[in-house]
Amino acid sequence: MDKIEREIEREIEREIEREMETEMENEPGKENIETGNENMPDRKKEAGTEIAVNTLNEKNVDIIIEGIDIVRTFLMGEVEVRVLLLSALIFRMGDGEPIMGPSGSGKTTLLNQLGLLDTPNSGKVIINGADTSLMFDREKGRFRLHNLGYVFQDYALLPELTASENVFISLMMQGKSKAEYESAAAKILEAVGLGDRLSQLPSKMSGGQQQRVSIARALAHNPIILFADEPCANLDSQNSKEVLDLFKKFNKELGQTIVMVTHEDWHAEYTDRVIRLKDGVLEQ
Numbered sequence: 001m002d003k004i005e006r007e008i009e010r011e012i013e014r015e016i017e018r019e020m021e022t023e024m025e026n027e028p029g030k031e032n033i034e035t036g037n038e039n040m041p042d043r044k045k046e047a048g049t050e051i052a053v054n055t056l057n058e059k060n061v062d063i064i065i066e067g068i069d070i071v072r073t074f075l076m077g078e079v080e081v082r083v084l085l086l087s088a089l090i091f092r093m094g095d096g097e098p099i100m101g102p103s104g105s106g107k108t109t110l111l112n113q114l115g116l117l118d119t120p121n122s123g124k125v126i127i128n129g130a131d132t133s134l135m136f137d138r139e140k141g142r143f144r145l146h147n148l149g150y151v152f153q154d155y156a157l158l159p160e161l162t163a164s165e166n167v168f169i170s171l172m173m174q175g176k177s178k179a180e181y182e183s184a185a186a187k188i189l190e191a192v193g194l195g196d197r198l199s200q201l202p203s204k205m206s207g208g209q210q211q212r213v214s215i216a217r218a219l220a221h222n223p224i225i226l227f228a229d230e231p232c233a234n235l236d237s238q239n240s241k242e243v244l245d246l247f248k249k250f251n252k253e254l255g256q257t258i259v260m261v262t263h264e265d266w267h268a269e270y271t272d273r274v275i276r277l278k279d280g281v282l283e284q
């Protein structure tokens, strides 16, 4: 277990580093002069908004995620360039339509705002009724750990850990018992077709298998939303199909809300509807 504890410590350190980077980079926060701290949410604006960690919205809704008036700009040299201008985007419970756009159209930037991996210059992301713009960075970290799952193009598995360990590490961080996290990992790895590979290292697996481990990791804690940034970009078409079939299964059969971005037009065959992004703006 030592190596897992080490990995958890590293993961926590990485999370802290990410938070510090966000604090340093966050142009947006400069607007928050009142508090003097760019990452200090102004809770006075919306009294009574409590942060819901690991709770499904009991009130109204089937709206799971809502992006409102989001602007994200980056400094390129001396010039500030706007790469995202999103007036409104809603995903309801069980939605799974992909967001499509060519390379450079702002897909990753959009996904990072919706998935709370970046902070917009202005605008809000409301997840499951919680206004995430009011969260402190630490709360956002906890919210992500408990409520959101991510799949990336490069799988982002920890090479020293087995498939099973890669999957249960976040459950350990959530404080689940050994029996709970081990059986949860085995169950979800079974569901992605890797029930016979629990103790295999990523280096002994194909790209498609590694991506399926990363999907299992993203889903192990039953996230409210699964975010996927070009999950097939490094895969051949057969493995891409397997990954998309899995997404379809979790979406259609199990009602998992999925927010995926892709530049591959043929991925549209897997869903009824697509959302198109061009130059940082959604096409109607």
Ligand SMILES: Nc1ncnc2c1ncn2[C@@H]1O[C@H](COP(=O)(O)OP(=O)(O)O)[C@@H](O)[C@H]1O
Residues within 6 Å of the ligand: 074, 075, 076, 083, 101, 102, 103, 104, 105, 106, 107, 108, 109, 110
């Ligand atoms: N951290 C950043 N700093 C500067 N420019 C960025 C940064 N992230 C993205 N961009 C720019 O924003 C645009 C959109 O990028 P991105 O969201 O990665 O597009 P996509 O994922 O659709 O390929 C690109 O022109 C890219 O160069």
Ligand SMILES: [Mg+2]
Residues within 6 Å of the ligand: 107, 108, 109, 229, 230
């Ligand atoms: Mg991208």
